[in-house]
Amino acid sequence: MGDVKYVDRNQDGAIDADDRYIAGNTFPDFTYGFNIGGSYKNFSLTTQWQGVHNISVFLGGNLILPFNNGAGLQKEWLTDAWTPQNPNARLPRLTAFSTYKENFAVSDMWLKDASYLRLKNIQLAYDVPNMAFLNKAGIKKLKLFVNAQNLLTFTKIKDFDPEQNVTVENLNKYPSVKMFTGGINISF
Secondary structure (H helix, E strand, C coil): CCCCCCCCCCCCCCCCHHHCCCCCCCCCCEEEEEEEEEEECCEEEEEEEEEEECCEEECCHHHCCCCHHHCCCCHHHHHCECECCECCCCECCCCCCCCCHHHHCCCHHHEEECCEEEEEEEEEEEEECCCHHHHHCCCCEEEEEEEEEEEEEEECCCCCCCCCCCCCCCCCCCCCCCEEEEEEEEEC
16 A cells, blocks of 8 residues: 556556556657747836747656655655555655665656746846936936846746756756846947
C-alpha cells in the first residue's frame, strides 16, 4: 500500500520491460515569442514574451528522492506522500531509495509538462516634454525608463526554472534572475 503501481500495458499478466513505452517529449512542439507594446501621450510600454509548448522533463535527484545524498525532504513529501490517513496522496509512501527503488524507477509518474510562457522584458518609458530648462542645458530629448527582466513565468512546473536544459540529470540549477533597472536617455 502506498507504492507506485505500474500498468501491464501489453496485458500479458507480467509487469516487465515489455510494458515500456515512449512518453514525453524533450523537443517542444514549437518555440515562440512575441512583442506587445503601445504608447499614450508621452508614455510608452513595450513587452517581450517567449515560451515553449509541449515539452516534458523527467524529475530526478532531490526532486523525487527523499533523503537523496543526505538532503532533507521537500515540503511535498511531508504534505502529499501516501499515509494510511492520506490514501489519495500524489506521492508514494515515504521510503528511502535504497529501501524501495520501484517507487523511484523511471516512469511517467515523474514526467512533467515543462511548457512555459515568460515575460522576458517589460519597459515603461516617459518622454519628458520639451521644456525651457532642457533647452538651456542643450538637451534636445530626455527619456526616463524603468525595465524588468524575467518578471513573470506561467508554467505548471514549480520546482525549477523551466527555461533551463530539461535533459540534464539534476534540475536544481540557479534560476533565471529577475532584474530591475532604470535609466535616462539624453540627446544633445
